[in-house]
Amino acid sequence: MGQVIVDVQNLFKRYGAITAVDRVSFQVDRGEIFGILGPNGAGKTTTLEMIEGLRVPDGGTAVVDGIDVRRDPRGVRARIGVQLQEAAFFDRLTVEETLQLFGSYQRTMVAPETVIDRLQLQDKRRSWVMNLSGGQRQRLSIAVALINDPRIVFLDEPTTGLDPQARRNLWEVIASFRGEGRTVVLTTHYMEEAQRLCDRVAIMDHGRIVALDTPRTLIRTHAPRTTVALTVLEGEVGYASLPGVRHVEVANGEVVLSSTDPMQTVYALMESSRAGQIGFHQLRVEDATLEDVFLHLTGRRLRE
Ligand SMILES: Nc1ncnc2c1ncn2[C@@H]1O[C@H](COP(=O)(O)OP(=O)(O)OP(=O)(O)O)[C@@H](O)[C@H]1O
Ligand SMILES: [Mg+2]
Missing domain, CATH: 3.40.50.300 (P-loop containing nucleotide triphosphate hydrolases)
Incomplete structure (x- = not known):
């Protein structure tokens, strides 16, 4: 100190x-x-x-x-x-x-x-x-x-x-x-x-x-989850059962996954893609921000 x-x-x-x-x-x-x-x-x-x-x-x-x-x-x-x-x-x-x-x-x-x-x-x-x-x-x-x-x-x-x-x-x-x-x-x-x-x-x-x-x-x-988002072109997998995934949402044409283990989540997605189960592009991985912390603590967004 x-x-x-x-x-x-x-x-x-x-x-x-x-x-x-x-x-x-x-x-x-x-x-x-x-x-x-x-x-x-x-x-x-x-x-x-x-x-x-x-x-x-x-x-x-x-x-x-x-x-x-x-x-x-x-x-x-x-x-x-x-x-x-x-x-x-x-x-x-x-x-x-x-x-x-x-x-x-x-x-x-x-x-x-x-x-x-x-x-x-x-x-x-x-x-x-x-x-x-x-x-x-x-x-x-x-x-x-x-x-x-x-x-x-x-x-x-x-x-x-x-x-x-x-x-x-x-x-x-x-x-x-x-x-x-x-x-x-x-x-x-x-x-x-x-x-x-x-x-x-x-x-x-x-x-x-x-x-x-x-x-x-x-x-x-307060916001330990990472966002893994992908634009799916074809196919589907059970996103909720992928490793690390805690929450699944579809927003703006993207499948948005909240993950506590983004490495494993991405790896599983790659495997599904290789196995021909889904086709996707634009995989996005984003850490949480203080905005997420604020949301978690107050239930509101910083910018209304
Ligand atoms: N001189 C004052 N008289 C009466 N109420 C006041 C006065 N100054 C601030 N307040 C009230 O006290 C609260 C806190 O105000 P303050 O200006 O400290 O907020 P702030 O976090 O700086 O907001 P901002 O981001 O808008 O600058 C508000 O509800 C405001 O309306
Ligand atoms: Mg002020």
């Missing part, structure tokens, strides 16, 4: 009748990329903003780099970088001026150039914020989070609204924080983002953490 840098115990927050965050506890190790994955309204932003000292919890504690956020919210804010889900910038400031402004609120500040280069905003240095594209604005908000050279970076849905290429580019930037000894806590509702980028993931639903582990362990524990 590494050194704990964020320690959250029983965080609790209510808005009237709604319990937004319901006794959430977790610890983040130094240097880790920690993800909170959950659907809209799960309580991700509320959790993050209580840790950041931006919202006051109704109960529980959050200790960041040894500082209890309720005792010393300013002390916490000096050590962290924050990207808000809905950052408010001034339309008629340039990218460079925006970074200067946010940096001026901080005790320490790196040169705006550094973070402009880092987020590939060089061409937009002198553009007004109002003239940035959604993706450029998103990158600016991450640049702002880095302006005080923080040891811990909190990112609230850093890639929402980006196209797949821009999203991958940002994943590279965020992954590179690891090598600098920074710790990242991010929220996302993209299962692929959580799976590819995060060392550990807390799955959140209705204000609670329903599972927390490495993506690989979450999948192995």
Whole structure:
């Protein structure tokens, strides 16, 4: 185990009748990329903003780099970088001026150039914020989070609204924080983002953490089946009795098998094909994803 840098115990927050965050506890190790994955309204932003000292919890504690956020919210804010889900910038400031402004609120500040280069905003240095594209604005908000050279970076849905290429580019930037000894806590509702980028993931639903582990362990524990799908041209076999097969479904012209032993399932299918019992093409083998884990734990899909 590494050194704990964020320690959250029983965080609790209510808005009237709604319990937004319901006794959430977790610890983040130094240097880790920690993800909170959950659907809209799960309580991700509320959790993050209580840790950041931006919202006051109704109960529980959050200790960041040894500082209890309720005792010393300013002390916490000096050590962290924050990207808000809905950052408010001034339309008629340039990218460079925006970074200067946010940096001026901080005790320490790196040169705006550094973070402009880092987020590939060089061409937009002198553009007004109002003239940035959604993706450029998103990158600016991450640049702002880095302006005080923080040891811990909190990112609230850093890639929402980006196209797949821009999203991958940002994943590279965020992954590179690891090598600098920074710790990242991010929220996302993209299962692929959580799976590819995060060392550990807390799955959140209705204000609670329903599972927390490495993506690989979450999948192995909660969704151990692999999908074996084939487009059958002719013939038929008793799919349910093939080795490893636990579930059979026909969807979009494919026979979709859930298997606990995909190697054996595929081998048996090949044998049936060789014996002339079935003819198929496009055999597809897919591991379960965090989407399947979420489905298993909540009975719902992440993306409705
Ligand atoms: N300031 C507020 N006043 C009243 N209710 C709020 C407030 N902020 C959040 N909520 C409610 O608390 C719950 C959790 O909201 P939160 O913004 O933390 O979810 P989230 O996981 O960040 O969702 P999203 O993916 O949409 O950003 C929701 O039901 C939301 O409507
Ligand atoms: Mg949110």
